[in-house]
Amino acid sequence: MKADKSLLNGSATLLVLSLLSTGDKYGYQMIAELEEQSDHTFSMKEGTLYPILHTLENTGSVESYEKEAPTGRKRKYYHITKKGLRLLGEKKEEWTAFSQAVNAVLAGSAPALA
Template identity: 70%
Template sequence: MEKRKTIAHTGLLVLSLLSREDMYGYQMIVELERRSDHTFDMKEGTLYPVLHGLERTGAVEAYEQEAPTGRMRKYYHITKKGRALLKEEEKDWQTYAGAVNAVLRSCTEPA
């Protein structure tokens, strides 16, 4: 499958990652690529505006923590509001994906 230049539903993907553990930006990029079998290749220029938007709405909170290298890293944590948003977004995605699959099935079945 061809890699997409932009990723739709990026907020859903980010919230899903954060629902398991707090992460820093580059960690999210690596995990998204790994968990999607290299289908998603998110760039920092895509990720950080999404994270900042989620932060502005109260879906995530950021905090700094020292990395093993001694450098400070900014980690993101999903909030209660973010978990509710994730649940809503997951439901919307399932509805959307189900509709796409229904159309695909109907077009490949003999008439």
């Protein structure tokens, strides 16, 4: 099931930082890993990913560097910084509080009529 795009937009920075917390990655690799790890629930387009990466880079949360791939092609890799790890911790706390609040409301709701 595909998630509503507005749900992905609200958590995209958290997801990108989480992916980078496991190691340096290039753009397409992040897109592919996000799809795979979410069992194809999340599909992020390059037009969404790269502005997030640029913002994170401008704030010092992520750094980029170029490296030659086995194919001989240069790729731009992204690396999470200590500041980015702190931001990831903050975003995880925000997500936990938000999801607990949503789940509390859902748990108290009456079943829908058929």
